Amino acid sequence: TSPEGVSFDENNLKPTITVQFDKPAEVHSLTLPRDKTPNGNVG
Incomplete structure:
Protein backbone atom coordinates (compact mmCIF):
# COMPACT_ATOMS: atom_id res chain seq x y z
CA THR A 1 0.00 0.00 0.00
CA SER A 2 1.00 3.63 -0.33
CA PRO A 3 0.36 6.60 1.96
CA GLU A 4 -0.69 8.59 -1.12
CA LEU A 30 -12.93 4.62 -14.95
CA THR A 31 -10.80 1.54 -15.20
CA LEU A 32 -7.10 1.93 -14.57
CA PRO A 33 -4.67 -0.18 -16.59
CA ARG A 34 -2.58 -2.11 -14.11
CA ASP A 35 0.30 -2.54 -16.56
CA LYS A 36 1.06 1.18 -16.21
CA THR A 37 1.17 1.20 -12.42
CA PRO A 38 3.75 -0.31 -10.06
CA ASN A 39 2.30 -3.20 -8.02
CA GLY A 40 -1.24 -2.37 -6.90
CA ASN A 41 -0.86 1.33 -6.27
CA VAL A 42 -2.12 4.27 -8.28
CA GLY A 43 -0.53 7.59 -7.42
Whole structure:
Protein backbone atom coordinates (compact mmCIF):
# COMPACT_ATOMS: atom_id res chain seq x y z
CA THR A 1 0.00 0.00 0.00
CA SER A 2 1.00 3.63 -0.33
CA PRO A 3 0.36 6.60 1.96
CA GLU A 4 -0.69 8.59 -1.12
CA GLY A 5 -3.13 7.77 -3.87
CA VAL A 6 -5.44 4.79 -3.89
CA SER A 7 -4.38 1.26 -3.10
CA PHE A 8 -6.05 -1.79 -4.56
CA ASP A 9 -6.02 -5.39 -3.52
CA GLU A 10 -3.36 -7.37 -5.37
CA ASN A 11 -6.06 -9.72 -6.65
CA ASN A 12 -8.08 -6.86 -8.12
CA LEU A 13 -6.93 -6.83 -11.74
CA LYS A 14 -9.51 -4.29 -12.85
CA PRO A 15 -9.71 -1.67 -10.11
CA THR A 16 -12.47 0.85 -10.57
CA ILE A 17 -12.60 4.31 -9.03
CA THR A 18 -16.01 5.89 -8.67
CA VAL A 19 -15.89 9.61 -9.34
CA GLN A 20 -18.54 12.06 -8.16
CA PHE A 21 -19.51 14.77 -10.63
CA ASP A 22 -21.35 18.04 -9.99
CA LYS A 23 -23.36 17.43 -13.15
CA PRO A 24 -24.71 14.17 -14.60
CA ALA A 25 -22.16 12.49 -16.82
CA GLU A 26 -22.18 9.49 -19.12
CA VAL A 27 -19.24 7.88 -17.34
CA HIS A 28 -19.12 7.73 -13.55
CA SER A 29 -16.16 5.41 -13.19
CA LEU A 30 -12.93 4.62 -14.95
CA THR A 31 -10.80 1.54 -15.20
CA LEU A 32 -7.10 1.93 -14.57
CA PRO A 33 -4.67 -0.18 -16.59
CA ARG A 34 -2.58 -2.11 -14.11
CA ASP A 35 0.30 -2.54 -16.56
CA LYS A 36 1.06 1.18 -16.21
CA THR A 37 1.17 1.20 -12.42
CA PRO A 38 3.75 -0.31 -10.06
CA ASN A 39 2.30 -3.20 -8.02
CA GLY A 40 -1.24 -2.37 -6.90
CA ASN A 41 -0.86 1.33 -6.27
CA VAL A 42 -2.12 4.27 -8.28
CA GLY A 43 -0.53 7.59 -7.42
